Amino acid sequence: xxxFASGFLNGSPAALILGCCVVAACGADxxxxxxxxxxxxxxxxxxDQPAGHYGYGSDASDAEIAGWDIDIRPDGxxxxxxxxxxxxxxxxxxxxxxICHGSFGEGVGRYPVIAGGQGTLTESRPEKxxxxxxxxxxxxxxxxxxxxxxxxxxxxxxxEVYAISAYVLYLNDLVDYDFELNxxxxxxxxxxxxxxxxxxxxxxxxxxxxxxxxxxPAAIEITSEPVSLEVSEVSEVSEVPDVQVQSAAVVGKSxxxxxxxxxxxxxxxxxxxxxxxxxxxxxxxxxxxxxRDLMIASSLDGxxxxxxxxxxxxxxDEDIIAAVDxxxxxxxx
Amino acid sequence: xxxxxxxxxxxxxxxxxxxxxxxxxxxxNFLKNGLLLAGGVIAGGALSANAxxxxxxxxxxxxxxxxxxxxxxxxxxxxxxxxFEKHIVRRNVPWLTADRIxxxxxxxxxxxxxxxxxxxxxxxxxHAGIPDIDPEQHRLMIHGLVERPIILxxxxxxxFPGTSMIRFLECPANxxxxxxxxxxxxxxxxxxxxxxxxxxxxALSTLLQExxxxxxxxWILAEGADGSHMSRSVPLAKAMDxxxxxxxxxxxxxxxxxxxxxxxxxxxxxxxxxxxxLRRLEVGDQPWYHREETSKYTDLLADGRARKxxxxxxxxxxxxxxxxxxxxxxxxRYEVRGLAWSGRGKIKRVDVSFDGGVNWRTARLxxxxxxxxxTRFGLEWDWDGGPAMIQSRAVDETGYVQPTYTQxxxxxxxxxxxxxNAIHTWRLHENGKVTNVQIR
Numbered sequence: 001x002x003x004f005a006s007g008f009l010n011g012s013p014a015a016l017i018l019g020c021c022v023v024a025a026c027g028a029d030x031x032x033x034x035x036x037x038x039x040x041x042x043x044x045x046x047x048d049q050p051a052g053h054y055g056y057g058s059d060a061s062d063a064e065i066a067g068w069d070i071d072i073r074p075d076g077x078x079x080x081x082x083x084x085x086x087x088x089x090x091x092x093x094x095x096x097x098x099i100c101h102g103s104f105g106e107g108v109g110r111y112p113v114i115a116g117g118q119g120t121l122t123e124s125r126p127e128k129x130x131x132x133x134x135x136x137x138x139x140x141x142x143x144x145x146x147x148x149x150x151x152x153x154x155x156x157x158x159x160e161v162y163a164i165s166a167y168v169l170y171l172n173d174l175v176d177y178d179f180e181l182n183x184x185x186x187x188x189x190x191x192x193x194x195x196x197x198x199x200x201x202x203x204x205x206x207x208x209x210x211x212x213x214x215x216x217p218a219a220i221e222i223t224s225e226p227v228s229l230e231v232s233e234v235s236e237v238s239e240v241p242d243v244q245v246q247s248a249a250v251v252g253k254s255x256x257x258x259x260x261x262x263x264x265x266x267x268x269x270x271x272x273x274x275x276x277x278x279x280x281x282x283x284x285x286x287x288x289x290x291x292r293d294l295m296i297a298s299s300l301d302g303x304x305x306x307x308x309x310x311x312x313x314x315x316x317d318e319d320i321i322a323a324v325d326x327x328x329x330x331x332x333x
Numbered sequence: 334x335x336x337x338x339x340x341x342x343x344x345x346x347x348x349x350x351x352x353x354x355x356x357x358x359x360x361x362n363f364l365k366n367g368l369l370l371a372g373g374v375i376a377g378g379a380l381s382a383n384a385x386x387x388x389x390x391x392x393x394x395x396x397x398x399x400x401x402x403x404x405x406x407x408x409x410x411x412x413x414x415x416x417f418e419k420h421i422v423r424r425n426v427p428w429l430t431a432d433r434i435x436x437x438x439x440x441x442x443x444x445x446x447x448x449x450x451x452x453x454x455x456x457x458x459x460h461a462g463i464p465d466i467d468p469e470q471h472r473l474m475i476h477g478l479v480e481r482p483i484i485l486x487x488x489x490x491x492x493f494p495g496t497s498m499i500r501f502l503e504c505p506a507n508x509x510x511x512x513x514x515x516x517x518x519x520x521x522x523x524x525x526x527x528x529x530x531x532x533x534x535x536a537l538s539t540l541l542q543e544x545x546x547x548x549x550x551x552w553i554l555a556e557g558a559d560g561s562h563m564s565r566s567v568p569l570a571k572a573m574d575x576x577x578x579x580x581x582x583x584x585x586x587x588x589x590x591x592x593x594x595x596x597x598x599x600x601x602x603x604x605x606x607x608x609x610x611l612r613r614l615e616v617g618d619q620p621w622y623h624r625e626e627t628s629k630y631t632d633l634l635a636d637g638r639a640r641k642x643x644x645x646x647x648x649x650x651x652x653x654x655x656x657x658x659x660x661x662x663x664x665x666r667y668e669v670r671g672l673a674w675s676g677r678g679k680i681k682r683v684d685v686s687f688d689g690g691v692n693w694r695t696a697r698l699x700x701x702x703x704x705x706x707x708t709r710f711g712l713e714w715d716w717d718g719g720p721a722m723i724q725s726r727a728v729d730e731t732g733y734v735q736p737t738y739t740q741x742x743x744x745x746x747x748x749x750x751x752x753x754n755a756i757h758t759w760r761l762h763e764n765g766k767v768t769n770v771q772i773r
Contacts, residue, residue: 051480051545056489060474060482068474068613071554071564074622100431110431121637126748128628133639136622143624146562150435153461153560197631197641202752204744207726207734211684211693220689220722222760224514224771262462266432314465 070154072142076187079141083182084163086170092160093167096149099273099305105129105171109270115171118192131172135197137189141165151266151311162186256326259319263310268327273305279330288331296324420444423454424521429510435460435561437504439525442651442672443658448499448700448707450528452583457590458504458526461560464610468594471558473578477616480545487594490580493535493543498577499706500600501529501674502607503646505630505751512747515769520656523757523769529674529707532598534579537572541616550616554623555597558612565606566620567599571644575600578611601676601705602644603751605630635746646676648735649754650683650710650727661765664718670711671696675729680708682728687714689722689758689772690737696725704730721761722772738771 072078094103102108105115117127126132130140145161147153156164166181174189175181181189260268260278267275276283287295299320302308309315310323390396414421423438430436438457440450468487476482504526510516517523546569553572557563567576577598580587587593592609599606605625620626620642632640650673655661673680679702684693696712710725727735738755760770 049539049542051543054493054543056492056543057483057485060476060484064484065474065476065482069476069615070562071556071615071621071623073617073619075619110428121633122635124748126633126637128633130628134627136627139622139624139627142621143628146564147461147560147624150461153562196637197627197639200640200643200645202640202643202645202647203733205736205740207736207740209684209728209734213691214693215689215691217688217691219773220691221773222770223773225760226515226518226769261433266434269432312462 070142070146072138072145074136074138074187076138076183079138079183079186080158081183082158082162083180084159084161084166085180086163086166086175086177088159089163089165089167089170092156092164096156097164100150105168108272111272114168118173121193121196129172130168131174131192133193133196135191135194137165137169137186137191140168141186144168151307254322254326255319256322256324256329259315259323260326263312263315263320264323264327266310267306275306278327281331284328284331288328292324292328295328296321299324418444421454423457424525426510426517426522434462437506437526439521440528441521441658442525442527442653443520443656445653448529448672448703448709449583450530450707452530452585452588452591455502455528455530455582455588455591456504456526458604459559459561459590459609460563463590464559465589466558466594466610471594471610471612473595473611474613475540475544475616476613477554478547478550478618479541479616480547483544485540487580490535490578490595493539495533496536496577497531497533498575498598498600499529499531499701499703500598501527501646501705501707502598502604503527503674503676504605505603505643505646508753508755508757509750511755511771512742512749512753515771518657518769520651520653520658524651526604527672527674527707530582531584532577532579533581533584534577534595534598537576537578537597537614538574540578540614541569541572544616546616549618552617552620554613554615554617554621555606555608555611556613556615557592557608558610563605563608563610563625564621564623565608565625566623566642567597567606568642569616571599571602599644601646601678603630603646606644630751632745632749632751634749643752644676646674647752647754648675648677648680648727648729648733649673650680650725650735651757652685652723652725652759655723655761655765655767656759657767657769660767661716661761663765664716666713666715668711669696669714669723670709671725673698673708673710673725673727674706675727675731675733676705677733678704678730680710680727681730681732683708683710684726684728685710685712685714686724686726687721690724690726690756693726716761718763720763722770723759723761723767724756726756739773 069078100108100111101114102111105113107113113127114130117129117132120127120132134140141161144164145154145156145158149155162181165186166175166179169175169181169189170177170179174191265278267273268278271277271283276287298306300309300317309320388394421441421444423440425433425436425438436458440454440456445451445454471487473485473490474482475485507526508523511523551569553567553569555565555567577600578595579592579598580595582588582591587596592607592611595611596609597607597611626641630643632643634640650671652669652671653659654670655667661667669685671683671685673683680698683696683698685696686693694712696710699709699711702708735754735756741753741755758770758772759767761767
């Protein structure tokens, strides 16, 4: 399966491509520079070995490659067969995405806003979303497939990814409600900001190496200071407020708490998807009444929006139980 | 306040509980004292005992640790820092991200000397938490426009000729909170998405020669094995120049949060291109334009256009002493110290100003001056006890001079998020405290 159609959508930046083997230029095998009395052999990669010189590793079979080769390009290369409608996507999105990104893509709490924002890129608070900023629709399919939903990446079928992508495009007013997104038409979708990017042209600023009387001392003006200044004014050695000191040793963090932070806080700290919030007794009353065993079982097997083990299947059952006990203990204080 | 009958654990708990009632800054000293107590170094009762104990340990007296035995070998088989250094930790800024799974923590630069960042203190940045990878079951697949697509084990990688390099690693968002104005009152947060390690592994060029690259190859996609499948397009020229696939940092296997068992290092380039938990390299003829090179890691300018593939971390520097975490105690002679670095090569020179950029003096570069590595500088200075505006300005071997905020903002506006390398100002107050300011 060749994934390299002679695409032309995004010409590669010629300036960056110096061709092959510039290794020799930066110090070939054994080349050494000296600095004072130390010898520096900076980079000693073998040069110009023929392919297969070492012969390590095993051949990658087509089937092995197919299992991992998930990337999609703007020209559509890599897209699997299939498709999905906005209508199908609406249901899936509400079920799997809206708890974090909001029903309209507006973002819940600090989770990313993924719709709207068109025309804001030059404003003082630009809203960079799929519709206002992303140059290619392929990126959306690729990203949802590789990384979303957040706690269960790669759990969606290809058709589901098409449908949800279609719906996110719809939320951004880029397609109509009766639209079906599929392998054939994804690459032809024009994103509003497709021409909004240009290749790195830095250095774009030039400072002078002035040494004396470089500016008028009387004109120097403080333009900003952190607002927290009043707080640190009381301090001898200023420590930034708002800082979560993660030193487990000082506060004696328990294993249960560590697991909670790692795997459960994602939802139980904020209450995302109606997860009962840590320490909020009302939210937990009914569950406590149903008993610890049931709570553990739900945590191990998943319940409603909560994936099994909070989505972190590498954790042991004991880890999860420790986290549940930690969460229960927070209700006692 | 604290009775001496408590068990160590109980005491620790009470110490930290008491500490919660104190203002932030007093807390640290308090904790230090409390820890001293908890360790049983002294026998007395209340905190004042600390002072008494200190005097007992000073000349002409001989301290207890000089007149007794300590624990034997293998007490800590993998070692750990002195218990008196517990404040030296990575920290995060909770409001920056929605949660800690896709988030960032910062290196405590104020506490470090030399140019090497201990592995445990290298800043963390990841998008789906730290995967728990069994190296026996980890594979690197190399395919695409190659003669022979292969799958390598970690052992296979270790068998190739090895190489080591000391190189900095920096997130392009380092200092990104300061585009609109000074916001963070600590060096750890203004510059702490930065570290420098000795990286060991195999040159990517060696691996690419081994698989045989086809003529039309121009780009490589690097992809991680974590839940975010972090992916970035890297031009082939960089891959053939100085990119490394590394399995070790500072002599030990990579830390899990740094990509164990293997990661890519693109020296001098945006940290996010140095894909961790690397599982796949695909050779292609065009870039992929994935999320981390479109939605993120592109630099939005005032006119609404965005710079893409802005890989290089431009020349930058910062004074690490004094700084908000390390105030001056009294007037007198000091060595002002700092770090400089450039993604384009070696640091050629660093100048320091004490009057907000009116006059400059050239500092001494110290120790190793390596390309694309942190470089130490220092300058002796007599502080007269008056207020000062301390700045550093680095120049790299390409002749590029670190710019001012005014210059950067004129060129880019304030919505860029990434690649803020402006000359930084610490305001030294008459009482020796240091705060973060921006000046014009």
